[in-house]
Structures are given as C-alpha cells and as structure tokens.
Amino acid sequence: MGLFREMQLSLFIKNAVANVWHCLTTQFNLIWDYLLPAAGAPDWQWILWTLGTFLVIGGILFWLLQIVPNRYRKTLVAVVTFLAGLIYAVEYFVPADPKTGTNFLTPFADKLQEATLVIYAFALGLGVYSLIRFHGRGLIKLRPGWQNNLAFFIAFLAMMGAGFWQDATGSRISLNVYDLLFQSTVASLGATMFSTIGFYIVSAAYRAFRIRSAEATLMLIAAFIVMVGQVPIGAYLTSGIPASGWISVFKLENLSYWILNQPNMAAWRAMAFGIEVGALAMALRTWLSLERGSFFDREL
Amino acid sequence: MNHANWTIGILEGILVFLILYKIFSARRGKRLYIRRVPGLNAIDEAVGRATEMGRPMLFSPGISGLGLPTLQALSILKYITGIAAKYRTRIIVPTADSVVYTIAEEIMKDTYTAHGVPEQFNPEDIRFLSDDQFAYASGVVGILNRERVASSFLFGNFFAESLILAETGHQVGAMQVAGTPQVTQIPFFITAADYTIIGDEFYAAGAYLSREPTLLGSLIGQDYAKAILILIMGAGIITSTLMAINPAWANWLDWLKYFRVGQ
Numbered sequence: 001m002g003l004f005r006e007m008q009l010s011l012f013i014k015n016a017v018a019n020v021w022h023c024l025t026t027q028f029n030l031i032w033d034y035l036l037p038a039a040g041a042p043d044w045q046w047i048l049w050t051l052g053t054f055l056v057i058g059g060i061l062f063w064l065l066q067i068v069p070n071r072y073r074k075t076l077v078a079v080v081t082f083l084a085g086l087i088y089a090v091e092y093f094v095p096a097d098p099k100t101g102t103n104f105l106t107p108f109a110d111k112l113q114e115a116t117l118v119i120y121a122f123a124l125g126l127g128v129y130s131l132i133r134f135h136g137r138g139l140i141k142l143r144p145g146w147q148n149n150l151a152f153f154i155a156f157l158a159m160m161g162a163g164f165w166q167d168a169t170g171s172r173i174s175l176n177v178y179d180l181l182f183q184s185t186v187a188s189l190g191a192t193m194f195s196t197i198g199f200y201i202v203s204a205a206y207r208a209f210r211i212r213s214a215e216a217t218l219m220l221i222a223a224f225i226v227m228v229g230q231v232p233i234g235a236y237l238t239s240g241i242p243a244s245g246w247i248s249v250f251k252l253e254n255l256s257y258w259i260l261n262q263p264n265m266a267a268w269r270a271m272a273f274g275i276e277v278g279a280l281a282m283a284l285r286t287w288l289s290l291e292r293g294s295f296f297d298r299e300l
Numbered sequence: 301m302n303h304a305n306w307t308i309g310i311l312e313g314i315l316v317f318l319i320l321y322k323i324f325s326a327r328r329g330k331r332l333y334i335r336r337v338p339g340l341n342a343i344d345e346a347v348g349r350a351t352e353m354g355r356p357m358l359f360s361p362g363i364s365g366l367g368l369p370t371l372q373a374l375s376i377l378k379y380i381t382g383i384a385a386k387y388r389t390r391i392i393v394p395t396a397d398s399v400v401y402t403i404a405e406e407i408m409k410d411t412y413t414a415h416g417v418p419e420q421f422n423p424e425d426i427r428f429l430s431d432d433q434f435a436y437a438s439g440v441v442g443i444l445n446r447e448r449v450a451s452s453f454l455f456g457n458f459f460a461e462s463l464i465l466a467e468t469g470h471q472v473g474a475m476q477v478a479g480t481p482q483v484t485q486i487p488f489f490i491t492a493a494d495y496t497i498i499g500d501e502f503y504a505a506g507a508y509l510s511r512e513p514t515l516l517g518s519l520i521g522q523d524y525a526k527a528i529l530i531l532i533m534g535a536g537i538i539t540s541t542l543m544a545i546n547p548a549w550a551n552w553l554d555w556l557k558y559f560r561v562g563q
C-alpha cells in the first residue's frame with residue numbers, strides 16, 4: 001500500500017512538473033517566434049536582429065553590473081557562473097528520455113552552448129585588433145622585419161576581400177581567386193608545416209633512443225619491435241614462426257600489437273584517469289568560484 | 301549527449317563530496333603535505349636562467365579555447381609572470397584564441413600591477429597569432445628563433461604541433477618546461493623538453509606553485525578520489541577474471557554492468 005502511494009505521489013509530481021514546464025516553454029516559444037524575423041527574411045534583417053539582441057542583452061547585463069555595489073560584483077559573477085554550470089550538471093544527472101536521449105534541460109544546455117559561441121565570435125574582433133596593433137606599429141616605425149608586417153596587411157586584406165567578394169557575387173572568377181588564396185596558399189602552407197613534423201620526429205627520436213641507461217635501452221627495443229611490427233618487412237622477418245599455438249606470440253606483428261595494447265594502453269589509461277580526476281576537481285573549483293585567486297585577485 | 305545513471309551519479313557524488321570536504325578542511329587551517337614535483341620546481345630555475353642570460357621567455361597556453369586545461373595553463377602563467385615581474389624578465393605570450401588572449405592580457409597586467417611594476421607590462425608581448433593550428437605553430441617557431449628565447453614554457457592543450465614547438469625550443473637552446481593533459485602528446489614533450497609535467501601533475505601545478513589552501517585541499521581530495529577509483533578497478537579486474545574463468549557466474553557477479561552508461 002505504501003509503495004502504491006509513493007508511486008501515485010511520484011506520478012503526481014512528475015505530471016505537475018511536466019505541465020508547468022509545458023506552459024512555460026509554450027509561452028517562451030510564442031514570444032520567441034514573435035520577436036524573430038519572419039521565415040525567409042533577408043540576411044540583413046537577421047544580422048540586425050542578432051546585433052540588436054546582443055546589444056540589448058549586453059546592455060542590460062552591463063547596466064546590472066554597474067548598479068551592483070563593488071563588494072557584491074564578485075558574488076554576482078559567482079552566482080551567474082554557478083547557475084550556468086548548474087544547467088549542465090543537472091542536465092547530465094537527470095535521466096533522459098530513452099527514445100530521444102534528451103531531457104527537459106537539454107535544449108537549454110544547447111542554447112547556452114550557442115550563446116558561448118556568439119561571445120567567442122565577438123571576441124575574435126579583439127584578436128584581430130591585437131594583430132593590427134602589433135603589425136601596424138611595426139610598419140609605422142619601420143622596425144627590423146617591417147616587410148613581414150606589410151605582408152600581414154596584404155594577406156589579411158586580400159583574404160578578407162576575396163571572402164566578401166565570393167560571398168556577395170558567387171561568380172566563378174571570385175571563387176577561383178578565393179580558392180587560389182585559401183586552398184592553394186593557406187591550406188598548402190598548413191600542410192607544409194604539418195609535414196615538417198616528420199623531420200622533427202627523426203631528430204627527437206635520435207636523442208630519445210640513444211642508449212644511455214637501462215630504461216633507454218628498453219625503450220629502444222620496444223620502439224624497434226613496434227615500428228618493425230607495423231611494416232611488411234616485420235611480418236616477413238618472422239614469417240617462419242607458426243601462426244597458431246603459443247609460439248605465435250613471437251611473431252613481430254603480434255609482439256607489436258601486444259606492446260601497444262597491453263603495457264602501453266595500461267600506462268595511457270592510468271595517466272588518463274589521473275588527468276580526468278584532476279579535471280573534475282578543477283571543474284568543481286571553477287564552478288563554485290573557489291579558484292579566482294589563481295587568475296586575478298584574492299579568493300572569493 | 302550522454303547522461304548519468306544512478307551508479308555513476310552516486311559515485312560522482314562521493315568523489316565531489318571528498319574533494320569539497322578536503323578543500324574546506326584545508327581552508328580551516330589543516331596542514332597538508334604534497335610531494336616534490338621536479339618539473340614544477342624547474343620553473344623558477346628557467347626564469348632565473350632567462351634573467352641571467354638577459355633574454356626573454358616564451359609561454360604558450362596551447363591552442364585550445366577557454367577550457368579547463370587552458371585555465372590551468374593561465375594559473376601557471378600568473379605564477380611565472382609574478383617571478384618575471386620580480387626579476388624584470390620579459391615574457392612573450394603567443395595565443396591561438398582571442399578569448400584566451402584577452403584573459404592572458406588581463407592576468408599579466410593584474411600581476412605586474414600587484415608586484416608594483418605596472419610599467420613592465422608590454423601589451424605587444426601578448427599576441428594573438430592565429431586560430432589555425434599550423435599557422436600558430438609557425439608563428440611561435442618564428443618568435444623562438446627571432447627572439448632567441450632563453451626559457452620556454454608549454455602548458456595547455458597541444459596536438460600535432462607539440463613536437464614542432466618543443467623541438468624548435470631545443471634547437472634554439474631554450475630551457476623548456478612542458479605539460480599537457482593530452483596523453484598522446486606527452487611522449488613528444490618528454491623527448492624534446494627538459495622537464496615534463498606528466499598526467500595529473502598538470503592539474504596539481506596550481507596547488508604546488510601557489511600553496512593556496514583551497515588548491516592544496518582539492519589536490520588531497522583528488523588523491524582520495526583516485527584511491528576509490530583504484531579500489532573499484534581492482535574489484536573489477538577480479539570480477540572480470542572470475543567471469544572469464546566461468547561465464548556462468550556472470551549472472552550474479554556482473555556488477556560492472558551498473559557502471560555502463562547508456563545500457
């Protein structure tokens with residue numbers, strides 16, 4: 001009987017929460033739809049709407065921070081941090097609908113993620129400002145290497161101009177210019193830089209594998225087995241060993257596989273465990289604003 | 301998106317409780333001991349080297365946006381900037397993320413002011429290079445070579461560019477201290493850097509350097525949390541071995557199923 005009552009109560013609470021939630025989301029969606037530009041509205045309306053929304057919300061937040069007395073500002077920041085983090089924490093712990101894999105907080109967590117992206121997009125302007133300030137001063141004062149500063153401005157303006165031109169007209173020639181700058185220049189330069197890793201690995205491996213101690217010798221042997229086991233010659237060298245039975249473990253490809261997936265994986269996972277527990281502790285400190293002293297002033 | 305089940309929820313609750321309990325007991329003044337971490341001791345030595353040589357230092361906070369590893373890197377930056385301010389040594393901070401750039405700038409400005417040398421802060425020494433991985437790497441390589449840095453600190457999230465940065469630092473003769481939570485990049489740092497912070501030492505750096513009670517308590521709480529996880533893992537190994545010996549025992553022995561999320 002007690003269990004039946006508990007089930008009834010649980011069902012009642014669940015239904016009540018679901019009803020309140022439904023009302024709230026319906027009203028919110030109605031207001032949201034009313035404020036949004038109409039479907040199929042031109043791009044400039046969307047851009048204006050986004051900028052306007054950001055300015056209004058930013059203005060309200062700025063005003064709120066201004067009217068709050070100095071001694072409460074840190075508390076306000078801590079409260080906002082806590083509430084924002086709480087959405088993610090509760091979203092993770094509240095069981096999800098097995099069909100959709102989401103719960104009632106998932107859409108909010110997604111929206112919060114999008115808001116973070118918007119803030120990031122605005123901060124990009126600060127990065128560009130840093131570049132222009134640094135290279136601009138170098139160019140104006142004709143510091144040694146000013147040619148590099150000039151190259152930055154030429155590349156910056158050319159890439160930006162090509163991007164806008166391609167976006168505005170979509171013509172074949174604009175696409176070709178964009179491809180020439182991006183695919184044939186930027187992407188190729190990135191690939192070139194990436195390929196230099198091969199040379200760096202050789203010089204680093206030479207130092208690492210020099211036999212100076214028992215540990216270095218052990219590492220050299222393990223590395224040799226792993227490397228040879230990954231290439232066809234490794235399989236060829238031990239092809240005489242039967243493929244079945246206990247002796248098959250001495251085939252180079254099997255030894256290589258064993259080193260990678262047993263001792264190496266064990267060490268890898270041990271480090272990963274330590275790192276994740278450390279990340280949990282740091283996330284907790286950040287969420288509860290216990291760590292402010294590490295970056296700026298005293299702890300809260 | 302993954303969601304926790306009851307077992308994970310309870311386990312995380314216990315871990316969180318342990319960490320918070322230790323934090324608050326440390327704040328009440330309980331004395332705590334942490335072992336010596338040679339890589340973190342080397343930071344002071346690296347700053348001293350740059351001061352003696354009269355050459356700048358370089359600090360890279362990695363190429364990720366503002367996440368936990370970058371926050372940890374920034375707390376180390378604050379410590380290094382504090383010593384740099386004391387010895388009047390220049391420190392160059394190239395960043396790959398505009399938000400990290402602004403926060404790093406504020407941290408350095410704040411630290412120089414706190415140490416009474418606000419004039420030593422040079423906004424041009426904190427630079428946003430590029431958010432492209434290899435463009436950033438080539439920018440840092442250029443700085444390492446042009447400025448002939450005496451000490452290089454690589455803390456934060458690094459990926460394929462880790463070896464490019466560390467090996468170039470080695471070639472210019474810089475003393476290097478590195479640390480990253482990216483397990484796949486740790487071998488590159490071990491090979492090329494003079495000192496490497498391994499695994500969870502990366503997240504212990506803040507506590508080790510600042511000796512703040514909150515961070516020390518958190519560190520001890522982490523150790524208790526790890527002890528619990530090791531116990532669970534040990535029990536899991538024994539259970540899995542027994543189930544491998546006799547699969548029929550899985551019906552009543554498989555408690556590990558309660559830890560599988562999404563099943």
